[in-house]
Each structure stands twice: as C-alpha cells, then as structure tokens.
Amino acid sequence: MLGFRYAPPRGLSIPVLLAAFALSGCAALNPFQDVEPGPDTAWRAPARATSTTRPAARPASGPSAEPARSVPINRPGPPTRSPEPAPPRRATSTNNGAAMLAQLEEQLRDAGEDWIGVPYRYGGTTRRGIDCSAFVQTFMRDHTGLDLTRTTATQVQEGEAIDKDELQPGDLVFFRRRGTRHVGVYLDDGEFIHASSSRGVTVSNLEEGYYQRHYWTARRVLDAPAVLMATNPRSRRAHDEEAESIGADESAPDGATRSAW
Numbered sequence: 001m002l003g004f005r006y007a008p009p010r011g012l013s014i015p016v017l018l019a020a021f022a023l024s025g026c027a028a029l030n031p032f033q034d035v036e037p038g039p040d041t042a043w044r045a046p047a048r049a050t051s052t053t054r055p056a057a058r059p060a061s062g063p064s065a066e067p068a069r070s071v072p073i074n075r076p077g078p079p080t081r082s083p084e085p086a087p088p089r090r091a092t093s094t095n096n097g098a099a100m101l102a103q104l105e106e107q108l109r110d111a112g113e114d115w116i117g118v119p120y121r122y123g124g125t126t127r128r129g130i131d132c133s134a135f136v137q138t139f140m141r142d143h144t145g146l147d148l149t150r151t152t153a154t155q156v157q158e159g160e161a162i163d164k165d166e167l168q169p170g171d172l173v174f175f176r177r178r179g180t181r182h183v184g185v186y187l188d189d190g191e192f193i194h195a196s197s198s199r200g201v202t203v204s205n206l207e208e209g210y211y212q213r214h215y216w217t218a219r220r221v222l223d224a225p226a227v228l229m230a231t232n233p234r235s236r237r238a239h240d241e242e243a244e245s246i247g248a249d250e251s252a253p254d255g256a257t258r259s260a261w
Contacts, residue, residue, distance in 0.1 A: 105169040159221035
C-alpha cells in the first residue's frame with residue numbers, strides 16, 4: 001500500500017482509495033487491465049488466442065478409396081521354342097474302310113451307267129432283256145468278281161442278314177409283295193440299282209413309297225469292301241454271246257415267284 005505524503009483527511013472513503021490505486025498505474029493490482037471499455041458491460045473476459053493449426057486431413061473412405069498396388073515389372077525371360085508339329089497320323093482301318101466303300105460306290109455307279117435303260121425281260125440274262133436276279137448276278141460277277149446264285153429264292157440266303165440302317169455299297173436289298181420277290185444292289189444314300197419290270201434297269205430309292213412298303217430284308221455278300229476289277233476275264237460281251245448260244249434267256253428260273261416289278 002502506498003503511503004501518502006500528508007495525512008489523509010478524515011472521512012476519506014474507501015472508493016476514493018480504490019480510485020487512487022487505479023490511477024497509480026499498478027498493473028498487478030488493476031483488475032480492469034485488458035478490459036475493453038464498452039457501453040453496456042463493466043467486465044469482459046479477455047479474448048482467447050485462436051490456433052492457426054489446421055486439423056490433419058482424414059483419409060478418404062468409400063469404395064473408391066483403395067490402397068495403392070504395386071505394379072509388377074515384366075522382365076524378359078529366356079526365349080521359348082515353338083512346339084514342333086506332330087507327325088501326321090496314319091490312316092486307321094476305319095478310315096481305310098470308309099475310303100474303300102466310297103471307291104466301291106463310285107465304281108458301281110460308273111458301271112451301272114452302262115446298264116441304265118436295258119429292258120426288263122422275265123428269265124432274260126442279256127442286254128437285250130434281263131430280269132432282276134439275273135441282273136444282280138451278272139452285275140456283281142462282272143464288277144466285283146463275286147459269283148452269286150441265279151434266283152432270288154437262293155440269293156436271299158447268300159451272305160449274312162443285316163439291318164436296313166447298316167446298308168453299305170454292294171449289299172443286296174430284297175422286296176416281297178404277295179409271294180413275288182425282287183432284288184437289287186445297294187449303292188448309297190438310300191439308292192439301289194435294279195431291273196424294274198416297268199422301267200428296265202434303273203436307280204431307285206428305298207424311301208419311295210412302293211419300295212418302302214414292300215421292303216423285305218438285306219444281305220451282305222461281300223466279306224470286305226471290294227474294289228471293282230480293272231479287267232474281267234469274262235467281259236459282258238462274251239457273257240452275253242454265251243448266254244444267247246445256250247438259250248438261257250428263254251427259261252424262267254424264278255418259276256412261280258415270277259417278278260411283277
């Protein structure tokens with residue numbers, strides 16, 4: 001407390017003393033230091049210092065935020081050799097059989113071209129007229145070297161029976177209608193060559209209504225796919241001349257089973 005040079009007058013009030021202290025400039029005892037004067041307040045808390053430090057940014061969240069991935073570096077490796085081509089395979093027996101059947105079909109069709117249009121004649125065995133069983137006998141002998149019997153009654157017993165869906169070139173196909181029999185040589189794709197009573201030697205299809213209704217059976221008479229003979233010791237001309245000399249075309253070997261096809 002500061003002393004007065006002169007004795008204070010009596011009756012000096014406490015407020016006057018407080019004012020004296022305020023005017024004395026004692027900052028430690030001045031309760032109104034740092035208080036800004038204002039019209040409506042006698043006390044205001046000193047302003048707080050604001051921080052200029054920004055909060056740390058939070059990592060983004062969501063489906064698009066993915067951790068960085070390291071990209072592998074493709075380094076060239078040792079050169080690779082291309083695989084050597086496999087050696088060609090040898091044809092199997094199945095392929096050989098199919099090729100032989102295709103060759104047989106082609107040769108049978110080519111040979112049949114010489115017969116197309118030859119007239120039908122019951123009991124005939126030559127190109128002047130021939131019946132179905134004689135045609136099959138002559139055609140197979142001249143172009144496959146196979147000797148068959150003369151009539152349909154015996155030809156149907158040659159070889160072995162096969163199903164319709166197993167037919168292949170060179171098989172015999174048989175038909176039967178009211179006791180009469182008919183025979184032809186199967187080519188392929190449902191077609192067969194035969195001597196028809198109405199059209200002579202021709203090529204027909206098993207799916208035609210008439211032949212489909214009267215289909216009977218089939219026989220395989222070739223043990224293996226046969227290749228047509230390049231030459232035949234008995235040519236067609238020699239066979240025809242021999243048949244005419246003995247009058248073979250005058251008989252009816254089919255007897256009561258005469259074909260009406």
